[in-house]
Amino acid sequence: MLVRQDLSYFFMGKKVIRIKDIAEKAQVSTGTVDRVIHNRGRVAEDVKERVNSIIKQLNYEPNLMARVLSSRKTFNIAALIPDHKIDAYWSAPKSGIKKAESEFRAYGTKIEYYTFNPYKVESFVKKADELTKEKPDAIILSPIFYKETLPFFEKWKSQNIPFVLFNTEIHEYDPLSYIGQDSYQSGLIAAKLIHYGNPDPSTFLVAHIDEGTANAAHLEKKEQGFRDYFEQNSLSDYQIIRAELNTAQLSSFLNAFDTILRENPELKGIYVTTSKAHEIANLLQQKHIRTLKIVGYDLVSKNIKLLNNGMISFLINQHPKGQGYWSVSHLVDHLIFKKEVPMLKYLPLDIVTKENLNYYLDSDE
């Protein structure tokens, strides 16, 4: 008969501590140590303290492999996200979620998708209701409807279901974690880029296109960052104007834009705070106007085309794929590995030109 002896092995000169080692040192059984670790009760107070102090002293770190393997739970994560068939932007976060899903599948995570129409509140509420009924172990969502989301937060909170937000930040009922971009900083960057390309005093337009109240806070922060750049650098001879445009009503959109062009002959740059820079760029292309610098957001295909032909100067990439990925990753760290996860994770803001576009298109963060 084979008996491999108890190695209690060493790693980098240090003994690797197992529950068994703690048990021996504390003169109790592994079961007791386990009960202490998981606070499952049924342990005498003095023993508990003794074990805990030994755990601390030996700097015990549980073996995650063994933990995952032995407690073979499956965690159901619900992802409440906008339908990418309706707004292409959302395909990136989804692919990030999918990437994480496949990476963490082995740990027993399962993701159920609830997709809603980003332009219809009812659709959001309906899906959120469905999801809540299923009582998932955790939730990922982009709460683009502020008012309607709050009651759900309350419910999840009371049911102790952790949720992670991405893309859109809501502070109330603190989520486990928020993954997103720093809108204010991105406004600063946009300003820098536009200013850098137009060193002489002129007029710049901040255009909020096609996003109503849903993202209002974000857009405001972006605009504030943009304006503050000029303020901070004492560039008071630059004029910043703003416009809210909606391409749904095409003719009024065209009119409004024409008016802006007419009334601002000194206009040299446009900062589009949403992913709709292509709407403006297309228009300018049709009008054969090539003197305006456009800075926009997000690597959606329509933007990419116009970045490549030079109509758009820069796109700021908010790592939408990374947002999806990290949302899941944080949840897995929390649920499975019981790690502390940061409450806030701002993803980097990448400045994308046609020259470095390739990296961001299929970067697998």
Add this chain to the structure above:
Amino acid sequence: MLVRQDLSYFFMGKKVIRIKDIAEKAQVSTGTVDRVIHNRGRVAEDVKERVNSIIKQLNYEPNLMARVLSSRKTFNIAALIPDHKIDAYWSAPKSGIKKAESEFRAYGTKIEYYTFNPYKVESFVKKADELTKEKPDAIILSPIFYKETLPFFEKWKSQNIPFVLFNTEIHEYDPLSYIGQDSYQSGLIAAKLIHYGNPDPSTFLVAHIDEGTANAAHLEKKEQGFRDYFEQNSLSDYQIIRAELNTAQLSSFLNAFDTILRENPELKGIYVTTSKAHEIANLLQQKHIRTLKIVGYDLVSKNIKLLNNGMISFLINQHPKGQGYWSVSHLVDHLIFKKEVPMLKYLPLDIVTKENLNYYLDSDE
């Protein structure tokens, strides 16, 4: 007595395949399946085929947790890297390696560091010799000395020790993987940035500072990218000049630079292809020249200071930390998880301004 029955559990509707399941279906024992999987021989040919076809058919994916847990090997990885006390640039890759080390410690990886003086070949050779004697399970290195590295590659190759290169690319004796930046593309980007800020025809300087032959290929590629940008965009009325400067001999450096300034009154921008943009920026600051746009590389503290006060317009970040991290990560994927790893990984090129600097300073990729 408790008997938990064999669950052969389901996940997302699909049965999760274990060795046991394969064994049952193939009417053999798990030991046999194991021998097939690991090609340990001692299996009849027909059985082997049967098992293999079932593995394929059921799309068996080994449980990595279980694998790591049961085969409790420790892998010794040797990291051969330049001393960051001599050149600050190298602290970033090292911190990336350390990050990966702590992340993968649980999988049984141990990293031994061999640091050499990046300015002394002998130092490199000595450390490489030491390392080779230790017969590590894998090697990570930045082969900044081309000629001297080749014999080691040969040796490691013959000893079947996989090695990963980062930062500096050498094609011969193909490494397991190369992690680095696309120098040519970064030249293009630099050109775009400098041109964007100087739309009117003028002169630009490509300055190679303080790096001799070690990085020659890289620097050439950068310059080529820079020049090609103007070519591709038919900007033939821009003049591109080049200079190789060495700050070690200070007076000749100053003289050379003065000459350049004197002879090129139309000079509007400087592209520093190394991490030494601060040398130029400092000089210009002393001379109170603020009309030149400088684009350089790497977030070393001296550069950061000058980025923040506006002397340097942009820094291109080559993700040095990520290079270290991904080197280890690829090795772990290969050694432990037996995954396919890409032969080439170009990390993104980030355009850093003082506005988005924060993200890159402690971004934990």
Add this chain to the structure above:
DNA sequence: TTTGTTTGTGTGTTCGGACACGCAAATATA
């Protein structure tokens, strides 16, 4: 005092895979 419940602790099985060993049958060598 007897019976029931709570508290404290130890034991044994399991997760999926790796590998050492046992052992019979087939084949080779004497």
Add this chain to the structure above:
DNA sequence: TATATTTGCGTGTCCGAACACACAAACAAA
């Protein structure tokens, strides 16, 4: 033919942690 060796396959233990269960002692209720 007797003895060695190789080949093919099964069994059992272990990795470290989780958790179900067994069971004695302490305490409470009858």
